[in-house]
Amino acid sequence: MTKGYIHVYTGDGKGKTTAAIGLAIRAVGAGKKVCILQFMKSLAYSEQKILQSIPGITLITLGKPYFIAKEGMLTDEQRKTWGNHIRIYPAGHPPKDYREMTLKGIEQAIDAVSKNYDMVILDEYNMARWYDLATEEDTEKILKARRPEVELIFTGRNAPKEILDAADLITEMKKIRHYYDKGVPVRTGIEN
Amino acid sequence: MTKGYIHVYTGDGKGKTTAAIGLAIRAVGAGKKVCILQFMKSLAYSEQKILQSIPGITLITLGKPYFIAKEGMLTDEQRKTWGNHIRIYPAGHPPKDYREMTLKGIEQAIDAVSKNYDMVILDEYNMARWYDLATEEDTEKILKARRPEVELIFTGRNAPKEILDAADLITEMKKIRHYYDKGVPVRTGIEN
Numbered sequence: 160m161t162k163g164y165i166h167v168y169t170g171d172g173k174g175k176t177t178a179a180i181g182l183a184i185r186a187v188g189a190g191k192k193v194c195i196l197q198f199m200k201s202l203a204y205s206e207q208k209i210l211q212s213i214p215g216i217t218l219i220t221l222g223k224p225y226f227i228a229k230e231g232m233l234t235d236e237q238r239k240t241w242g243n244h245i246r247i248y249p250a251g252h253p254p255k256d257y258r259e260m261t262l263k264g265i266e267q268a269i270d271a272v273s274k275n276y277d278m279v280i281l282d283e284y285n286m287a288r289w290y291d292l293a294t295e296e297d298t299e300k301i302l303k304a305r306r307p308e309v310e311l312i313f314t315g316r317n318a319p320k321e322i323l324d325a326a327d328l329i330t331e332m333k334k335i336r337h338y339y340d341k342g343v344p345v346r347t348g349i350e351n
Numbered sequence: 352m353t354k355g356y357i358h359v360y361t362g363d364g365k366g367k368t369t370a371a372i373g374l375a376i377r378a379v380g381a382g383k384k385v386c387i388l389q390f391m392k393s394l395a396y397s398e399q400k401i402l403q404s405i406p407g408i409t410l411i412t413l414g415k416p417y418f419i420a421k422e423g424m425l426t427d428e429q430r431k432t433w434g435n436h437i438r439i440y441p442a443g444h445p446p447k448d449y450r451e452m453t454l455k456g457i458e459q460a461i462d463a464v465s466k467n468y469d470m471v472i473l474d475e476y477n478m479a480r481w482y483d484l485a486t487e488e489d490t491e492k493i494l495k496a497r498r499p500e501v502e503l504i505f506t507g508r509n510a511p512k513e514i515l516d517a518a519d520l521i522t523e524m525k526k527i528r529h530y531y532d533k534g535v536p537v538r539t540g541i542e543n
Contacts, residue, residue, distance in 0.1 A: 161538070164530055164535070164541075166365070168366055170525070172522035172523065172524075173358070173370075173520060173522050174360055174366060174367075174370035174373075174522050174524070175366075175370075176373065177369070177370045177371075177372075177373025177374050177376075177377065178365075178366030178369045178370040178373060178524075179369075179373070180369075180372070180373030180376050180377070181366075181368065181369025181370060181371070181372030181373040181376075181398065182366075182369050182541070184369075184372050184373075184376060184398045184401045184402070185369065185372070185396065185397045185398040185401075185540060185541065185543075186397070186540045186541065187401055188396075188397035188398045188399065188400045188401045188540070189397035189539050189540025190540070191540050204377070204380075205377045205378070205380035205381035206373065206376045206377040206380045207380065208380045209376045209379060209380045209405065210376070210380075213401065277540075278540075310541060326528060327528070327530045327533075327535075328365060328528060328529050328530050329526075329527035329528040329529075330364035330365050330366050330524050330525065330526060330527065331364065331524075331525040331527050332364075332366070332370075332522050332523075332524060332525075333362070333522065333523040333524075333525045334521075334522060335521035335522065335523050336518060336519070336520060336521040337520050337521075338356055338519045338520050341519075343356070343519075346353070347381050348377060348378045348380070348381025348382070348383050348469075348470075349356075349374070349377065349378070349502060351377075
């Protein structure tokens, strides 16, 4: 039995999710079995088509087709721009249907880390934590259920303390320069 | 015609090459054509098998089966450990056969950015520059040949000034914690 490690890819720079995807590609190339759980994402990312077609990779998406924000996060103007596409909630009380969907994902994560897979990627889990869709208790359950040989990867900004404490490897993707700051919009095939 | 951008993934953290691989997967998922040129790497990485099998991705490796180091980089003890697997050279004068191989890769890069491809990844090019295998002039030739719609990605530590100057997006993969520092060796399917 080879020991597995816990990775965190966080920070405001580009490359967190793509680094995890690259790890998945490398792992299946070495004959490993990989489970990717994408929190807060539905089937709207270009890479998903390819990932679904590669034997050895299981992809599960856990996103709702609307955005969420905690009260006080957005200005009135931003709120108007988003219109019906966003749901605002008081911190700690996320939309019930979204919490239920995430909880199901956490159960799938517990299942994945406790059997079968060599690598489990919890993409954007850090953000699900930040948005109160997942709790510290949920993380502890996942960490506790993990077979020590499973490589476990967390991605997303604002990694919570319990994940940073548990991690063997932490990489901060630090934004030095980004074209977003010049108004370049999200592009299919590059950002999603 | 959509404008393409120049990305740099650099720094001492994990995830530079895997982020580029993830970008390639995302791009082909969106129907784009991708060329990956891997400098200083031969066919010894697990991800290469998968990348070679995906239609829309061309993979070219440009590495020699030995390590190189500039004079003064290693202690006598380190030198002994590496034995015959390493070639030491005075800064600016890399092994001739390695320089020739890299130069061929640079010609392929010029070819790739000037036609056909939507995304060109020059993996570890920054390190090839740092090891004098590629020159500032080579970079300028690649940048000049690039069609403006091509997305061009440079990876590797120690990104040189001319690449940082040209970049639209720079991400520093910053090592916050790494298991290497605890003596964990390189593992197949995770590091290579």
